[in-house]
Amino acid sequence: MKKRHLAISTALIALLASGCGQNDTETNASEDEEVVVVPISVDLTVPETGKAGEAIQLEAAVTQGDEKVTDANEVEYEIWEDGKKEDSWKVKSDQNTDGVYEAEAKFEHDGVYHVQVHVTARDMHTMPMKEITIGAGTPDDEAESEESHDHHDSAEGFSMHFMEPEAVKVNESAMMIVHLQQDENPLEKARVRLEVVVNDKKDEAKWVQLTEEKPGEYHGEMTFDTAGTASVTVHVENDAGLHEHETHEITIAE
Structure with missing residues (x-):
């Protein structure tokens, strides 16, 4: 009787081990698969x-x-x-x-x-x-x-899109996003900075360095302490000699 119970227990352990091993294999296989995003x-x-x-x-x-x-x-x-x-x-x-x-x-x-x-x-x-x-x-x-x-x-094939933040208010963080393309493909690894002048006070200009969050998409945050109009000049450079800039205006509310 004891031998029979021992045989059944051994078979169950082997079955469970086999199942676990199979699941691990399936999990590893799914993790190894590349997710292809269709543009x-x-x-x-x-x-x-x-x-x-x-x-x-x-x-x-x-x-x-x-x-x-x-x-x-x-x-x-x-x-x-x-x-x-x-x-x-x-x-x-x-x-x-x-x-x-x-x-x-x-x-x-x-x-x-x-x-x-x-x-x-x-x-x-x-x-x-x-x-x-x-x-x-x-x-x-x-x-x-x-x-x-x-x-x-602009240089041939180069495109820039500054996404103007909506409802910018004093002392609230505003997200600045710039999209860059070259020949209709994302322009990666560029150096992107914002030169920000509030109410024409050029001697108090501030600079914001943007970070590439996605291919060709650059983000940065800024907080304004004064209401009025801000002139935002986007400066773009890269190692291939590109140097582009565009200026936009945004309104800052109290």
């Missing part, structure tokens, strides 16, 4: 030409693999005339068709314009860009005049 993709549609004063339809179809992305956090169009990025304006979009975010834009006068869509969805960001020529484009004499002015043109 979001944006098909930006912008007419090649248009007329001044007329509404121009803009569309951005956002997908992830074969799936239409209907839950984007942000889809916003930024538009500026060639050579005048500092005078850009933004247009919010509406999703009237699953995964397609639409907007209308009007251009006051003839010229060559850049249309860039900023898409943030599923913890990813991308910002493709296209050009549109309005009317006759830029007259030759005006183009020559613009070339004689000292304005900053």
Whole structure:
């Protein structure tokens, strides 16, 4: 009888050990598997030409693999005339068709314009860009005049998006986020700093070093002790010789 009980106990222990070993193997196998994240993709549609004063339809179809992305956090169009990025304006979009975010834009006068869509969805960001020529484009004499002015043109293929923090208040931490791309790919390992001037007091400028939290996405926090208007200049450099900057304004409330 005792021998029979001993045999049964031995069999149970072997079975349990086998089960545990199998589970450990399955766990290790699952841990070793790489999780492949499918990036979001944006098909930006912008007419090649248009007329001044007329509404121009803009569309951005956002997908992830074969799936239409209907839950984007942000889809916003930024538009500026060639050579005048500092005078850009933004247009919010509406999703009237699953995964397609639409907007209308009007251009006051003839010229060559850049249309860039900023898409943030599923913890990813991308910002493709296209050009549109309005009317006759830029007259030759005006183009020559613009070339004689000292304005900053971005390096070819480089894109920057400063996500302006909302509802910035005195003595409350504000998160500053900058997205960088080169040839529509995340620009990694860049040195990104913010030069912050409040109420035009340039002699009291403060610098904020940003940290790369995700490929091409840089974060930093800042607290303001004075209400008013802050000029935020984003400085970007890397070991390949890139040196770019853009200036934005944010409002600080009491």
